[in-house]
Amino acid sequence: MTLLLALILLPLAGAVAVGLLRHNAPAAKWTALAVSLAEFALAAGAWFAYDPAGPRLQLASSVEWIPAFDIRLSFAVDGIALVMVAVIALLMPLVLGFSWGERLPAGRSHGGFFALLLVEQALTVAVFAATDVFLFYVLFEIMLIPMYFLIGGYGGERGKYAAVKFFLYSFLGGLIMLGSAIGAYAYAAQATGQGTFDWAALVPILADAPLSVQVWIFLGFFTAFAIKAPLVPLHTWLPDAAQQAPIGVAVIVVGVLDKVGTFGFLRYSLPLTPEASRVLAPLVLVLAVLGVLYGSLQAFGQTDLKRFIAYVSIAHFGFIALGIFAYTSQAQVGAVSYMINHSIATGLLILVIGMIIARGGSTRIADYGGMSKVTPLLAGTLLIAGLSTLSLPGTNSFISEFLVLLGAFPTRPVYTVLATIGMVLAAVYVLWLYQRIMQGPVRGDALVGTAGGPGAVTDPNKTGAHRARVTDLKPREIAVLTPLIVLVLALGFYPKPVLEVISPAVGATMSDVGASDPVTSQGGN
Numbered sequence: 212m213t214l215l216l217a218l219i220l221l222p223l224a225g226a227v228a229v230g231l232l233r234h235n236a237p238a239a240k241w242t243a244l245a246v247s248l249a250e251f252a253l254a255a256g257a258w259f260a261y262d263p264a265g266p267r268l269q270l271a272s273s274v275e276w277i278p279a280f281d282i283r284l285s286f287a288v289d290g291i292a293l294v295m296v297a298v299i300a301l302l303m304p305l306v307l308g309f310s311w312g313e314r315l316p317a318g319r320s321h322g323g324f325f326a327l328l329l330v331e332q333a334l335t336v337a338v339f340a341a342t343d344v345f346l347f348y349v350l351f352e353i354m355l356i357p358m359y360f361l362i363g364g365y366g367g368e369r370g371k372y373a374a375v376k377f378f379l380y381s382f383l384g385g386l387i388m389l390g391s392a393i394g395a396y397a398y399a400a401q402a403t404g405q406g407t408f409d410w411a412a413l414v415p416i417l418a419d420a421p422l423s424v425q426v427w428i429f430l431g432f433f434t435a436f437a438i439k440a441p442l443v444p445l446h447t448w449l450p451d452a453a454q455q456a457p458i459g460v461a462v463i464v465v466g467v468l469d470k471v472g473t474f475g476f477l478r479y480s481l482p483l484t485p486e487a488s489r490v491l492a493p494l495v496l497v498l499a500v501l502g503v504l505y506g507s508l509q510a511f512g513q514t515d516l517k518r519f520i521a522y523v524s525i526a527h528f529g530f531i532a533l534g535i536f537a538y539t540s541q542a543q544v545g546a547v548s549y550m551i552n553h554s555i556a557t558g559l560l561i562l563v564i565g566m567i568i569a570r571g572g573s574t575r576i577a578d579y580g581g582m583s584k585v586t587p588l589l590a591g592t593l594l595i596a597g598l599s600t601l602s603l604p605g606t607n608s609f610i611s612e613f614l615v616l617l618g619a620f621p622t623r624p625v626y627t628v629l630a631t632i633g634m635v636l637a638a639v640y641v642l643w644l645y646q647r648i649m650q651g652p653v654r655g656d657a658l659v660g661t662a663g664g665p666g667a668v669t670d671p672n673k674t675g676a677h678r679a680r681v682t683d684l685k686p687r688e689i690a691v692l693t694p695l696i697v698l699v700l701a702l703g704f705y706p707k708p709v710l711e712v713i714s715p716a717v718g719a720t721m722s723d724v725g726a727s728d729p730v731t732s733q734g735g736n
Contacts, residue, residue: 302462456517526636
């Protein structure tokens with residue numbers, strides 16, 4: 212068994228074990244955490260086993276599934292898929308740690324909740340690793356099922372509505388993608404006499420397809436990935452899902468699941484339909500810039516903390532799409548590293564917001580104020596998460612945004628200039644949020660209570676004031692947040708280990724689409 216297969220099967224086996232232990236909450240929790248930590252160790256092993264200078268697809272395994280249509284259970288990773296596998300392996304134990312003491316709806320157990328999270332992890336790893344187009348489609352749809360139950364069964368008052376909306380959007384996009392996959396198979400059968408869903412075999416076959424064929428295939432894949440990413444105007448499911456999902460589930464939705472869309476652009480849209488991708492790139496770039504500006508402006512108007520994060524992420528996905536469809540190596544490397552760093556920064560931000568909500572008992576921004584006087588460590592952590600979100604130099608997101616803009620400007624100057632407005636807006640809305648929550652007078656029912664009440668605070672600046680029942684970060688919360696803070700700072704100053712892994716895969720994608728790098732070309736003159 213390869214490391215990659217172990218990365219897929221281990222969480223599935225762990226989910227079964229946790230499900231069997233669901234009536235024993237402590238045993239279920241510890242089993243799930245042990246499995247997630249073992250998964251992280253396997254992901255670390257895969258990272259060190261991967262050779263950036265080696266073949267494009269590594270750690271491969273393949274088994275016949277439906278021989279009549281040459282459909283196989285084929286898995287392998289390039290540098291882009293590998294880093295996304297590593298990201299979910301990093302985030303899952305942190306999500307479980309955060310959710311350890313979370314209150315669940317009546318009748319729901321932590322065993323069932325953790326089991327569904329592990330199933331989602333296994334399916335997400337399989338989606339990133341699939342190298343058979345039909346298998347990718349099947350996994351793309353199946354991964355919706357555990358997330359539907361996580362949002363609908365464990366979410367807020369409108370969780371069922373948000374879950375149905377999320378499912379229908381993604382399921383419809385998947386069906387449209389299936390039409391393109393079938394079209395690719397049919398064209399391969401016509402061109403070579405043998406239909407195939409093998410990704411590596413389809414890339415050279417479809418490269419010679421007429422533009423009209425490529426356009427239809429591109430549009431099917433693009434629709435599914437634009438919904439998943441999500442790009443404006445196909446984004447409306449995300450704010451509802453983020454608002455209603457439990458915090459740990461929101462980390463997976465916004466931090467990992469959305470990346471399946473941008474990953475799909477790089478793995479399927481560009482290599483399988485290179486000419487159509489170039490012809491239709493201006494359309495995608497318009498949507499990307501709209502996403503940056505629309506998401507940034509919408510973030511200002513939000514009154515709910517979780518919806519705020521959703522719109523901030525929509526703006527960030529616009530930057531990622533800009534980098535992908537700028538067709539330069541710098542911009543695409545920046546886009547892929549943005550995928551990773553967005554997962555880290557947004558994961559940290561969502562977890563911190565979750566800790567704030569747990570203390571204040573409300574998701575409304577207006578219900579908070581002056582928390583830094585009561586929870587200085589939590590305030591500092593929110594500041595770090597916010598600075599990473601606005602891509603401050605020295606944080607992990609800066610190099611990604613810098614590479615996207617630097618690489619996109621030579622080929623897409625107008626779109627790049629418009630996107631830079633989003634950088635200015637990001638600084639404003641992040642600092643605005645921090646000021647509202649952490650600065651000014653202390654307010655909020657959980658922070659300011661009736662004098663003499665249990666744990667109430669009348670005025671934290673006065674001697675003799677009652678101690679707040681709201682405490683600062685606890686040891687478990689510090690353990691959850693510390694790895695992400697370390698990565699925010701470490702990758703901010705030394706991104707080389709990640710860039711070295713993704714650069715060869717980006718170079719191969721550039722070769723697939725026949726794009727020349729203007730920076731390299733100028734340098735050779």
